[in-house]
Amino acid sequence: MALNGLRAIQLNSMANIGNAAGTAPDSTEFLMTQVQQGDMSAYQELIRRYQKKVYRVISSYHRDPADAMEVLQDTFLKVYTSRSTWERRTSFAAWLYRIAINASIDRYRRRSKGRTSSLDQVPESQVQRSPHLARPRSPIEGLRQEERRRVLENAIRRLPERQREILSLRYFGEMQLEEIAQALGCPLGTVKSNLHKAVAGLKALLLDQKELLSYD
């Protein structure tokens, strides 16, 4: 409680500074300018806001939760060490996800060197379910819930890289389509058409599993 109170005071004081500087006080862009000045509480607040979203985006690249967690940590450390390279006129989310995606691809390539050549070829047997994964409330309900997620996650990983990237940024990173275009450095039309292809592709991949997924 005391820590939360302290955090609130810190954020309030930052908000006042933000107002004075003409930046939305609760915006991530404002927090990032604070981080650029070495403010560690602003850095922690940024992590708090983005950690789960970034983790989910990264997970669409890595089957092993331990890998995803390492990439997540590398991403936020990179945010800190490269903080001076972020420019205020660009979206923080776009910059952050670009770092996360690059880190995911780098790690994947390093891990797969001499083993497999594509993400889709990672054998199912290498999948280690995290002990942290949410456990079912009852065995049967749990089976359905776990199974649906497993099937959906596998289907997402089977999408072509660009489609998977755009889909995960939209739904897990909760980014606007314009931000995605900025993050990936491609036209908005490309984002729209790839998003359509990704969702339609998932629908086709999951079509024969209606029963399993309780299609209604």
Add this chain to the structure above:
Amino acid sequence: MTDCEDVRESLVLYAEGELSAEQSRSIQEHSAWCVSCRQEAAGIRQIRSWLLDPDLFLPQDYGWEILPSSLAARAKGRRHRWVPSNFSSLAWAASVAACVLLGLIFLQTVQDRSSLPGPSTTSLSPEDIQSLLRPIRSAHAREATARYLNECQDLLLNLVGAEKNCEGDRHDLSLEVERARELLRRKRMLDTELRAPEVARARELCDELENLLVSLSAAQKCESSGEIRLMERSIEKQQILLRINLLRAELS
């Protein structure tokens, strides 16, 4: 925009709210009378609702609360580099020389001490050593058993969802069969840990799991849906998943 193909091309963006008011109205009008486009739209909405599941790709009970502070501490550590960038080569050489000198002094001291009579670890009795080792063994047994149960549970969940990749719409169990064989080998190694009183309650379940694993490891790599259903029923009947969950909670 009344052509079905055009409408379907726009359904994802419609669901995303990315179309203009006019385009959206056109889709609504078309869908009012076109059953197949309406079904297509329902499918898209279903996929979107699954994608919006907040638990998808997310470990729930990871220490999310502590991650910001631990990363901040690590980032801070990186900021204060151990060796400043303007550290001169002369200072480097002096540091290395000092380290070598200290190392030599340390070695000399150790040698001197070893030549003197003094207390040694042999003064501990075997009972003392056993009592020191007991909590370590106990923790190891609990951890190894919990990990084994976790992996068995994952295998059983995968078994239920085995894909129909074989000829004649049969389920491809090749990975599950391999995994079952591996877990059987693990069970043999786990038997020592299972003797520990702390995990006594897990012994019976592990034995039942072993029976299931033996059946699974002997299964065909392509099995019919009927066979899979039989295995599912057996898992349900013995309440294996529920019991694994309860035991894991107890061991953690």
